[in-house]
Amino acid sequence: xSAQNISAKLARVIRSIPDFPKEGIIFRDITTLLLxxxxxxxxxxxxxxxxxxxxxxxxAGIEARGFILGGAxxxxxxxxxLPVRKKGKLPCETMQMEYELEYGTDIIEIHRDAVKPxxxxxxxxxxxxxxxxxxAAVKLLxxxxxxxxxxxxxxxxxxxxxxxxxxxxxxxxxxxVEFDGH
Ligand code: AMP
Numbered sequence: 352x353s354a355q356n357i358s359a360k361l362a363r364v365i366r367s368i369p370d371f372p373k374e375g376i377i378f379r380d381i382t383t384l385l386l387x388x389x390x391x392x393x394x395x396x397x398x399x400x401x402x403x404x405x406x407x408x409x410x411a412g413i414e415a416r417g418f419i420l421g422g423a424x425x426x427x428x429x430x431x432x433l434p435v436r437k438k439g440k441l442p443c444e445t446m447q448m449e450y451e452l453e454y455g456t457d458i459i460e461i462h463r464d465a466v467k468p469x470x471x472x473x474x475x476x477x478x479x480x481x482x483x484x485x486x487a488a489v490k491l492l493x494x495x496x497x498x499x500x501x502x503x504x505x506x507x508x509x510x511x512x513x514x515x516x517x518x519x520x521x522x523x524x525x526x527x528v529e530f531d532g533h
Contacts, residue, residue, distance in 0.1 A: 352393050352397065354397070357397045357527055358527060358528045358529075360390060360393065361394065361528040362528055362530075364383055364384045364390045365383060365384050365505075365506065365530075366379075366383040367379055367530070368380055375533065376533055377530070377533065379477075379508075381477050381478075381505060384505070385419065391423070394420075394527065395423045395424055396427070398420070398424060398527065399424055399427050399428050401501070401525065402428050402473065402500070406471065407430045407472070407473050407500060408470040408471050408472065409425075409430055409431045409432065409472045409473075409497070410425040410428070410430050410431070410472070410475055411433040411461075411472050411473070411475070411497075412432060412433070412434060412435065412475050412476070413435045413459070413474070413475070413476040413484060414435060414436050414437050414459075416476065416477035416478075417435070417475050417477065418434060420477060424473070424475055433461060433466065435459050435474075435488045436459065437457070437458070438457070438460055439460075440460070441461070443462050444462065445461065445462055446460065446461055446463050447459070448460075448487040448488070448490055448491040448494070449487070450483045450484060450486065452483070459488060459491065460491075461491060461492070463495075466496055466497045469496065469497075469498060470496070471497075471500045472492050472497040472498065473500055473501050473502070474499060474501070474502040474503070475502070476488075476504050477504065477506060478506040478507075478508070479502075479504040479506070479507055479511075479526065480508045480511050480513055480533065481513050482513025482514065482515070482517055483513075485504075485516070485517055486513075486516040489520050490520065493520070499522045500522075500523075501524070501525055502517050502525070503524070503525040504526045505527050506526065506527070506528055506529075506530060507524075507528070507530075508531075509529050510531065
């Protein structure tokens, strides 16, 4: 499917919920995309297109929607899967990265032994907004010795300029559809 077609399809299939989880936010709900077998396959195929012939060691999915997409992506390109989790969920020794939220901060973690130095890693989440979460994930993986080859997202909210934070770390960003607003 062409880039234009997948973008148009995603714009139709992804559901938008105004004022969720709070006033002023339009929540871009991918559960309607996940229910669509053909849409889900086309999305995964489009996301991995650049790496079908390039060896990738690990796909790092950001909790929680990045786990759903990341598992499928990893399978498609014969890579392992690395969960980037919210603080306190991983059972073994972890490395952490703090990042800013609108109010306060949050922490993401990976297992300290999850990445071997020089491994090629692709980061995935459903959506990039301000880019704070993905930036923290990329920094954490780079600190662990990974070569972060790219970060990919189904949805970009370009007004929030999150992509810039990731490219500033030397990591190219791949997105499939853009939505206006926050
Ligand atoms: P950010 O760190 O600002 O780039 O936010 C990205 C994270 O928040 C991702 O894990 C998204 O799933 C979630 N998120 C942020 N804004 C939205 C939105 N408008 N609709 C759905 N999810 C969102």
